[in-house]
Amino acid sequence: MKTLFLAWQDPKSRAWLPIGRLTFDGTKYQFVYTQGALEAQSQHKFQLLYSFPNLNHVYRxxxxxxLFSNRLMRRSRPDYKNYIECLNIPEGEDDPVAILSRSGGRKVTDNFEVFPCPEPDENGLYHIHFFAHGLRHLPVCAIEKIDQLEPSELLYLANEFQNPYDSRALLLCTKDHHIVGYCPRYIVDDVFKLKNKNPELVKVHVERVNPAPTPLQLRLLCNLTAEWQEEFQPFSSREYQPIVADTLAECVTD
Structure with a gap:
């Protein structure tokens, strides 16, 4: 079972909230709203999605x-192969769920992002890929530094306590203290939990740097690994749990 979450950003407060969960069992897709949608409604005036008008319905x-397929590049496009290379998806593994997991499905026309529920890798480690966030807010010298990064280069996490929008924001920094982006908000809570258990085993490495004219949101691909403790469950907070009680109440991995 593969699991993706759909997050929505309030354009005013810039707060990100997980509002839905998409699963695929190899045969059918299922979408449900999560508790985060209720918070988004009550605190940020979130409007239910046109394709999914009922909070308490299981869509199959x-x-x-x-809503998700429109975030995929058509295979017929001449730049499709280059796009898959930018995402660093192995040949033959470019299925819709893999593409959405890696790309985030972000569009300039709305405030949604898709991200995967992390799964243990072949070594039993927490492992997730992500593109560095916030590059459009960085100075030109930071983008130049990103272009100089090498695959497998180690990046360091630093808590930006004084961030006016999010005191838990995590910066991505190089060994020589250059800021090259932000860790996506959706994994920050998990990262803090993992670092509290064993900070030395939480590692972020450069996966790939895509040069200009690649859009900034696809410029710096990173991968994060950490020790997966026996009791650990990713995205276990209430906002990620489905509203409909008879659906699976946690991320499912195979």
């Missing part, structure tokens, strides 16, 4: 729902 389909 053998085809990927248009």
């Amino acid at each position: 389909s053998i085809e990927l729902f248009p």
Whole structure:
């Protein structure tokens, strides 16, 4: 079972909230709203999605729902191969869930992002890929530094306590203290939990740097690994849990 979450950003407060969960069992897709949608409604005036008008309904389909399929590049496009290379997805593994997991499905026309529920890798470690966030807010010298990064280079996490929008924001920094982006908000809570248990085993490495004219949101691909403690559950906070009680109440991994 593969699991993706759908997050929405309030354009005013810039707060990110997980509002839905998409699962795929190899045959059918299922979408449900999560508790985060209730918070988004009550605190940020979130409007329910046109394709999913009922908070308490389980939506099922053998085809990927248009809200998600519209975030995929068509295979017929001449730049499709280059796009998959930018995402660093191995040849033959470019299925819709893999592409959405890696790309985030971000569009300039809305405030949504897709991200995967982390799974243990072949070594039993917490492992997730992500593109560095916030690059458009960085100075030109930071982008130049990103272009000089090498694959497998180690990056360091630093808590930006004085961030006016999020006191738990995590900076991505080089060994020589250059800021090269932010850790995505959706994994910050997990990272803090993992670092509290064993900070030395939480590692972020450069996976790939895509040069200009690649859009900034796809410029710096990173991967994060950490020790997966026996009792650990990713995305276990209430906002990630489905509203509908008879669906699976936690991230499912196979």
